[in-house]
Amino acid sequence: MNQELELVESMDKLGVLMNKFQTELLNGELKEYTLRQLYYIELIDKHEGISVSEISKTLELKKSTVSIAINQLLELEIVTKIQSNTDKRFYFIKLTPKGKDIMKMHKQVHQNTIKKIINILNPGEVDSFIKIVDKIAALNL
Amino acid sequence: MNQELELVESMDKLGVLMNKFQTELLNGELKEYTLRQLYYIELIDKHEGISVSEISKTLELKKSTVSIAINQLLELEIVTKIQSNTDKRFYFIKLTPKGKDIMKMHKQVHQNTIKKIINILNPGEVDSFIKIVDKIAALNL
DNA sequence: TATAATAGTTAGTTTGATAAAACTATTTAT
DNA sequence: ATAAATAGTTTTATCAAACTAACTATTATA
Numbered sequence: 017m018n019q020e021l022e023l024v025e026s027m028d029k030l031g032v033l034m035n036k037f038q039t040e041l042l043n044g045e046l047k048e049y050t051l052r053q054l055y056y057i058e059l060i061d062k063h064e065g066i067s068v069s070e071i072s073k074t075l076e077l078k079k080s081t082v083s084i085a086i087n088q089l090l091e092l093e094i095v096t097k098i099q100s101n102t103d104k105r106f107y108f109i110k111l112t113p114k115g116k117d118i119m120k121m122h123k124q125v126h127q128n129t130i131k132k133i134i135n136i137l138n139p140g141e142v143d144s145f146i147k148i149v150d151k152i153a154a155l156n157l
Numbered sequence: 158m159n160q161e162l163e164l165v166e167s168m169d170k171l172g173v174l175m176n177k178f179q180t181e182l183l184n185g186e187l188k189e190y191t192l193r194q195l196y197y198i199e200l201i202d203k204h205e206g207i208s209v210s211e212i213s214k215t216l217e218l219k220k221s222t223v224s225i226a227i228n229q230l231l232e233l234e235i236v237t238k239i240q241s242n243t244d245k246r247f248y249f250i251k252l253t254p255k256g257k258d259i260m261k262m263h264k265q266v267h268q269n270t271i272k273k274i275i276n277i278l279n280p281g282e283v284d285s286f287i288k289i290v291d292k293i294a295a296l297n298l
Numbered sequence: 299t300a301t302a303a304t305a306g307t308t309a310g311t312t313t314g315a316t317a318a319a320a321c322t323a324t325t326t327a328t
Numbered sequence: 329a330t331a332a333a334t335a336g337t338t339t340t341a342t343c344a345a346a347c348t349a350a351c352t353a354t355t356a357t358a
Contacts, residue, residue: 026287029294034175036298105305144285146167153170246335
């Protein structure tokens with residue numbers, strides 16, 4: 017059969033899937049946060065000490081947008097801002113213990129799903145999947 | 158190496174990927190529509206003659222929300238509403254030629270990406286990918 | 299030293315999506 | 329025939345997320 021057509025369907029299913037994968041977060045203990053907030057938290061977890069400007073460039077958002085979002089996370093005691101000693105215009109943004117807890121729960125939710133996936137795939141399939149995703153991701157679409 | 162950890166990363170990459178896959182739509186000729194609108198259009202394309210209530214159940218949104226969205230699409234001449242003869246409370250929602258054109262463009266954008274993917278994968282990989290995605294999708298997470 | 303550039307903030311606005319509640323019109327059930 | 333249920337609409341309000349523009353504070357440069 018036509019591989020292209022089948023792949024179209026697969027991508028469709030994958031879209032639905034990834035949507036569920038993401039919105040799962042909004043059900044449990046993390047439901048008080050928005051996806052956007054969890055996304056900021058994830059980014060800060062991955063790049064400890066990142067600045068507002070850097071986030072703004074990474075996410076292609078205006079500085080004002082990011083500034084407000086970060087100060088909101090600050091208000092919620094999810095992040096801290098530490099002014100740089102060498103350049104006082106800069107602030108290093110980091111996760112607080114509360115922020116790290118959120119990140120832990122976030123990862124937990126995803127890991128639970130991943131366990132279910134590993135359960136129904138055989139090891140060879142898991143390997144193929146990882147390799148194929150890597151290849152596609154390298155495409156940079 | 159730990160398959161679970163690798164799979165976590167893969168799912169992460171897949172998230173980024175599917176995000177791009179979706180937001181690609183917002184660049185070309187379809188940029189005048191929101192993702193939400195394209196989503197409604199897709200649903201109506203797949204279920205020609207669907208009603209507001211059915212959409213509301215499918216998307217888990219209040220009827221008022223859907224009603225407004227659909228009437229907006231009506232205003233834009235993307236959908237038509239035809240009152241049922243057998244039960245005049247019902248309206249069958251369908252795509253207009255303009256709506257179908259939008260759907261065509263939408264599919265085209267995705268197909269272009271899919272061609273790129275097929276190019277860098279060998280046929281065996283495409284097959285595996287389709288099968289694996291099917292398996293995961295069947296999980297219903 | 300005076301001027302540019304950079305980091306971040308603040309104020310005000312816009313847009314898109316959502317919901318609750320009250321409503322009309324129609325159909326079903328008692 | 330009347331009451332209850334259903335489909336869809338309208339109004340009003342809320343919210344998150346984004347933007348522009350003007351601002352302060354700090355640093356780099358000419």
